[in-house]
Amino acid sequence: MALTPRLDIKQTQSLVLTPQLQQAIKMLQLSSTELVDFVADEVAQNPILEYGEKSDGSDTPAPENNPDETAGQEQTPKTADDFLQEHAPVGTDGDTPLDTDFSGMYDDNSSSDNMGTVPEQNLGLNGSNMITGGAGSFDFSDTGIDEKQSDKLSLKSHLEEQLLLLQAAPYEKVIIQYLIGLTDEAGYITEETPLIAERCGCSEDDIERIFKIAQTMEPLGVFARSLSECLKIQQIQADRYDPAMETFLDNLEMLGDGKLSELRKLCDVSKEDFLDMVEEIKSLNPKPGLEYGEDIVYTVVPDVFVKQTPKGKWFVELNNDTLPKVLVNNRYLKEVGENPLKKEDKDYIDECVSKANWLVKALDQRAKTILKVSSELVKLQKKFLNDGIQYLAPINLRTIAEAIEMHESTVSRVTANKYIATPRGIFEMKFFFTTxxxxxxxxxxxxxxxxxxxxxxxxxxxxxxxxxxxxxxxxxxxxxxxxxxxxxxxxxxxxxxxxxxxxxxxxxxxxx
Missing domain, CATH: 1.10.10.60 (Homeodomain-like)
Incomplete structure (x- = not known):
């Protein structure tokens, strides 16, 4: 076949990712804190933008819906359309949620095989730290190595590192992670055991058994609920816990009250043995957690609230306090338009208006998409919400994507760095995906x-x-x-x- 030059006409379809579209996709992944910072930068750079009444720095809480008022008519979680009717920002036209097919653009668990199963060390059952002492796991960081903290390892971080290697069932690790979140700086847990069992959806016997597993972790004495139990853990590990020592620790308050003779009689030991026991107890560490540095406290603000009506129905609503509300400043725009402008000034104003309209629309689409995904999660995980951790439904990204007619990569981005508050605690959305x-x-x-x-x-x-x-x-x-x-x-x-x-x-x- 001869090689000759020729002209061919070919028609193809391609999708061009504009900078604004790329930014809109990235906004789906942003946590609430990152989103606030991003919007603040946009407002500072764009004179056409201004904050709405709920994003001007005021601390006025948003009014909550009364479950009793809607108990008779709530059949399914609140839909995105309901949200838009209540909270649609100015300048939006009610477009469908932002959904993209760019599965190859970002490598963030967009495949259904990698369905976002939550690492066991990142699970928790309360609003404190099911999240391993952090406000989210981010894929990027602007912090230089010279700016990273070199402080002493915190107690919670030390326990979470051990949790990875602990021989325990996954649901037991979930509960231990919850217990880690409850420990104070000394390593003690002051929460009542029946309350812990209720929140975890387990029996008290199960919680006691899991406590014994957790109490094998270093430093010895952590997860104790009293001073007596803390010292008991250390003595058991040292193989020094005999009946006499058990009686001694069960009546430890007598030592503090100076009732040494009565305590010795209860232990039924000689004076020399009793003094040895006292010295042995004095050598133990009553506050093992203080050996470690303090935890950096991050406030985790949920993006979505899940509540139950008196009739047992579940409904979903967005946390309005985490949604920056921005508006187009039409008054300023009108004042500028009444004056003659140079061509470059007019082009600048047109560009600002275009960016402002895009941001308002993108924020609306982001909120709508989050609500739609979280509503489907709640719908599929009702048994978990009602009965506890053992009843997590096996779902993956594809399950949600097909139900709400979106791409898996979109669902993956929406569930990244987002938290959902339920009666069983605050969970990262990725928690609800299991094999x-x-x-x-x-x-x-x-x-x-x-x-x-x-x-x-x-x-x-x-x-x-x-x-x-x-x-x-x-x-x-x-x-x-x-x-x-x-x-x-x-x-x-x-x-x-x-x-x-x-x-x-x-x-x-x-x-x-």
Whole structure:
């Protein structure tokens, strides 16, 4: 074939990413704090923009919706259209949420395979720190290495590093992360155990068992609920906790009151042994957490509130305080337009007007998209909200994307650095994405967290004379409609730090 020059006409379609469109996509990923800073810069640079009444620095709280007023008519979470009717900023035309197909533009978990499963060390069940002592995980940082803090490691950071290596079930790590958020600077927890159990959706026995797991972490004595328990933890680890020491620590207040003779009689030890016990207690650390630096406190402000009506319906609303409200200053624009302008001045004003209109519209689209995604999350996670951590539904980015007819990359950006406040605490939106195990009939799916919980419950309740093998566990789990393989059961059992059936038989039947 001869090589000759020729002219061809070809028609193609391509999408041009304008700087404004790229900025709008980036705005989806911004946390509320970053968004406030971004809008502040835009307002400072654009004379046409001004803050609305809720973004002018005033601390007047936004009025909340009364659940009782809407209890009879709320059938589903509040929709984006409802929000727009109440909060649509000036200059918007009610366009659809910003949805893009640029899955290759950013590498931020846009694939459905990488569905944003929350790292276990970043989970928590309260409004304090399910978030490992930070206000969010960002993909970029302008902080130079010389500006980074070189202070002593904080107690919470030290505990969270150990949590990564702790042999515990995923849901147990979730609760331990919650306990880390409750520890004070000395390492103690003052929250009542029944209240912790209620918030975590677990029994008090489960919480006590998880406390014992957490109390094996360094420094010894953390997660104690009293001075006596703190010293007891240290003595147990040192293998110095005998009946006499147990009596001593159970009546520790007598030592503070100077009732040494009465305390010695209770312990039933000689005077020399009693003095040794006193010196031994004095050598322990009553406040182990003080060995570490103080935590940097970040205020986590939720982007979305989830509330329940008296009739049990769930509804969603945006946190208006985190949404910067900007308006086009039409009065200033009118004053400028009444005077003759040079061409370059007129071009500058036109550019400012265009940027102002774009920002108002982009903020509206961002709010609408966040509300739409969070509403679908709440709809799919009602069982978790009602019953607790063991009932997390297995969903991924594709599940949400298909339900709201958006691209997965858009959902990924929306859920990045966003927090949702529920009656069970404040969670990062990524928390609600977990892996799934199919059912026998193929119609339903089950969360891996809930399946691990089932396996553990089966083993805890097994008859010591009839230890369950992995094959038997598979049969029992399959009987509940869950399609699971033996190797999966073995893997989950090992991740729960549960020994094999042979070892359990020896442990539960020492005589054999």
């Amino acid at each position: 799934a195990i199919g059912s026998v009939d193929g119609d339903n799916q089950h969360s891996s967290v809930s399946i691990k919980y089932k396996i553990k419950q089966l083993i805890d309740d097994e008859d010591p004379k009839k230890i369950l093998s992995d094959d038997k566990i598979v049969e029992l789990v399959r009987a509940e409609g869950i399609d699971i393989a033996r190797r999966t059961v073995a893997k989950y059992r090992e991740s729960l730090n549960i020994p094999s059936s042979v070892k359990r038989r020896r442990i539960k039947n020492p005589a054999l």
